Amino acid sequence: MEKGTSIDGVILTPLKQIIQDTGFVYHAMKKSSDGYAGFGEVYFSGVKKDCIKGWKRHNKMVLNLVVPVGEVKFVLYDSREGATSGNIQEIVLSSDSNYQRLTVPPGVWMSFCGRSEGLNLLQNCASIEHDPAEADILPLETEEIPYRW
Amino acid sequence: MEKGTSIDGVILTPLKQIIQDTGFVYHAMKKSSDGYAGFGEVYFSGVKKDCIKGWKRHNKMVLNLVVPVGEVKFVLYDSREGATSGNIQEIVLSSDSNYQRLTVPPGVWMSFCGRSEGLNLLQNCASIEHDPAEADILPLETEEIPYRW
Numbered sequence: 001m002e003k004g005t006s007i008d009g010v011i012l013t014p015l016k017q018i019i020q021d022t023g024f025v026y027h028a029m030k031k032s033s034d035g036y037a038g039f040g041e042v043y044f045s046g047v048k049k050d051c052i053k054g055w056k057r058h059n060k061m062v063l064n065l066v067v068p069v070g071e072v073k074f075v076l077y078d079s080r081e082g083a084t085s086g087n088i089q090e091i092v093l094s095s096d097s098n099y100q101r102l103t104v105p106p107g108v109w110m111s112f113c114g115r116s117e118g119l120n121l122l123q124n125c126a127s128i129e130h131d132p133a134e135a136d137i138l139p140l141e142t143e144e145i146p147y148r149w
Numbered sequence: 150m151e152k153g154t155s156i157d158g159v160i161l162t163p164l165k166q167i168i169q170d171t172g173f174v175y176h177a178m179k180k181s182s183d184g185y186a187g188f189g190e191v192y193f194s195g196v197k198k199d200c201i202k203g204w205k206r207h208n209k210m211v212l213n214l215v216v217p218v219g220e221v222k223f224v225l226y227d228s229r230e231g232a233t234s235g236n237i238q239e240i241v242l243s244s245d246s247n248y249q250r251l252t253v254p255p256g257v258w259m260s261f262c263g264r265s266e267g268l269n270l271l272q273n274c275a276s277i278e279h280d281p282a283e284a285d286i287l288p289l290e291t292e293e294i295p296y297r298w
Contacts, residue, residue, distance in 0.1 A: 022200035023263065026193040030278050039188035042274055044175040044217045051171035068193045068270065069218060114172065121217065123272070125191055129179050 007076055008084040009105035011035045012091065015066065017099050026099065028066045029125040035103030037062035040128035046121055047072060047114035052149050054111020055138040062127040063104040067093040070120035074102060077109040077145045088147050109138070109145055156225055157233040158254030160184045161240065164215065166248050175248065177215045178274040184252030186211035189277035195270055196221060196263035201289055201298050203260020209283040211276040212253040216242040219269030223251060226258040226294045237296050242271075258287070258294055 013034050018025040029036065040061070047053055057079065065074070071094040078087045091102055092115070104110060114120035128134070138144060162183050167174040178185065189210070196202055206228065214223070220243040227236045240251055241264070253259060263269035277283070287293060 022202055023195035023197050023269070024193075026195075028191045028193060028272075030190045031188055032278060039180055041179045042177045042191055042272075044173075044177060046172035046175075048172050053171055069268065119218065119268075120172070121270075123177075123191075129181065 004084060004087045005089055006084060007078045007087050007089045007108060008082055010076060010089060010108070011103035013101045013103070015099050015101055026068050028123060029064050029101060035062070035064055035101065037127040040126050041130055042123065042125045044121060044123055046119060047112060049114045049117055049120070052111055052113045052140060055109050055140065055142060055145060056111070057107065057109045057136045058134060059106050059136065060128055060134040061106060064125040065093070065102040065104065066123050067095055068121055068123060069095050070114065070116035070118060071096070072112050072120050072122055073115055074110060074112045075147055076104060077147060079109055080107040111140065111149070113149065153233060153236045154238055155233060156227045156236050156238045156257060157231055159225060159238060159257070160252035162250045162252070164248050164250055175217050177272060178213050178250060182250070184211070184213055184250065186276040189275050190279055191272065191274045193270060193272055195268060196261060198263045198266055198269070201260055201262045204258045204287040204289065204291060204294055205260070206256065206258045206285045207283060208255050208285065209277055210255060213274040214242070214251040214253065215272050216244055217270055217272060218244050219263065219265035219267060220245070221261050221269050221271055222264055223259060223261045224296055225253060226296060228258055229256040260289065260298070262298065
């Protein structure tokens with residue numbers, strides 16, 4: 001059977017970008033937003049063009065990702081049992097052309113790559129605080145994930 | 150009596166910046182952090198060089214501000230009754246040279262100005278969701294605040 005390209009629990013939510021004479025306001029996450037699963041921590045990750053971070057799988061944390069600067073490609077792999085088990089989902093978030101929030105549920109592998117020459121800035125509004133014990137890591141060239149960057 | 154330059158309830162907290170071959174990770178706010186007062190919303194504000202936003206006073210929201218890109222000067226004015234009533238506090242946050250979190254309690258007026266030629270990006274991890282009814286606004290040239298940009 002052909003594998004699908006969507007993963008159960010992954011949510012893409014369009015966000016407002018308000019442009020002003022003096023600058024801008026970009027929405028990111030509200031307590032009332034779709035995908036909100038409690039607040040643990042918010043942090044930034046920068047990723048240089050053509051550099052790849054991952055693979056990483058959180059087993060408790062719900063990720064809520066936005067890209068306020070630059071462009072980042074995400075690849076998700078569903079290692080859980082269930083309807084979308086084994087699926088790969090690819091998403092490109094961009095501050096200029098696709099400003100959305102990406103919600104990633106626990107149990108899904110993720111890696112991501114910077115796509116702009118300048119700064120590629122990712123914010124994660126995470127449901128729990130950073131805890132290495134709840135995350136698994138695999139090298140990019142692992143045979144456990146059927147994707148090659 | 151000479152007015153002081155600190156304001157009761159305003160907190161500056163140094164934050165980690167982890168530099169990596171592929172990019173970086175910058176801390177911003179944890180649930181266990183000093184100054185955390187609940188999660189309502191996180192959003193970004195961009196402010197161009199020499200452009201000023203404000204004055205604005207939140208009457209319920211606690212602001213937790215970080216500047217992951219560029220440099221922003223903040224001016225705070227304490228309009229509350231109490232030990233630091235009438236004080237003005239000036240703070241410059243910079244992703245390059247002063248990466249800290251600025252906590253601003255309710256009842257304090259704020260305005261801020263972009264200082265870098267490029268992007269000046271501010272994140273507010275706010276204790277409540279945006280609600281125009283809990284905020285007051287004054288023009289920059291108001292006589293109610295003894296500060297001139």
